[in-house]
Amino acid sequence: xxxxxxxxxxxxxxxxxxxxxxxxxxxxxxxxxxxxxxxxxxxxxxxxxxxxxxxxxxxxxxxxxxxxxxxxxxxxxxxxxxxxxxxxxxxxxxxxxxxxxxxxxxxxxxxxxxxxxxxxxxxxxxxxxxxxxxxxxxxxxxxxxxxxxxxxxxxxxxxxxxxxxxxxxxxxxxxxxxxxxxxxxxxxxxxxxxxxxx
Numbered sequence: 001x002x003x004x005x006x007x008x009x010x011x012x013x014x015x016x017x018x019x020x021x022x023x024x025x026x027x028x029x030x031x032x033x034x035x036x037x038x039x040x041x042x043x044x045x046x047x048x049x050x051x052x053x054x055x056x057x058x059x060x061x062x063x064x065x066x067x068x069x070x071x072x073x074x075x076x077x078x079x080x081x082x083x084x085x086x087x088x089x090x091x092x093x094x095x096x097x098x099x100x101x102x103x104x105x106x107x108x109x110x111x112x113x114x115x116x117x118x119x120x121x122x123x124x125x126x127x128x129x130x131x132x133x134x135x136x137x138x139x140x141x142x143x144x145x146x147x148x149x150x151x152x153x154x155x156x157x158x159x160x161x162x163x164x165x166x167x168x169x170x171x172x173x174x175x176x177x178x179x180x181x182x183x184x185x186x187x188x189x190x191x192x193x194x195x196x197x198x
């Protein structure tokens with residue numbers, strides 16, 4: 001039953017990978033030093049949260065494969081959703097704290113869109129945690145039905161993941177992408193991502 005939930009979660013970590021700046025467009029001169037400093041602030045905050053989100057995804061998938069008891073599923077899923085909520089919230093806070101990328105037209109608006117997307121994801125995962133916590137583990141039928149509802153909500157969350165990825169892509173244009181590509185912490189995320197991510 002929980003396999004549907006695990007499948008719905010498969011796109012969860014894709015959002016963070018979008019910040020990895022797979023390639024640099026090159027050029028004779030590097031990006032503005034102020035922009036590089038901004039990129040460092042953003043990138044340095046991401047790896048720990050990225051790891052937390054990936055671990056949460058893995059925990060749900062592993063528990064689903066083990067066909068664990070309802071109590072175990074509830075506990076694992078609840079913690080995973082809380083970790084995801086915390087992870088996305090922390091990234092939103094870090095990006096917001098970095099401020100708009102310097103010297104970028106429309107940078108403030110693009111940044112605002114990214115922060116809004118991540119905060120929305122964090123709130124949604126927080127709601128999913130509450131929903132999982134409220135499931136009746138003593139009644140197998142009700143529990144299974146409740147997990148189906150959670151899986152359905154996870155599927156709906158894919159639209160928010162897509163919106164978040166798009167907002168990050170818009171933020172990373174021109175010198176912003178080059179500055180992010182230079183950051184070791186963002187390269188680390190890129191290297192651990194699936195080949196299709198870059």
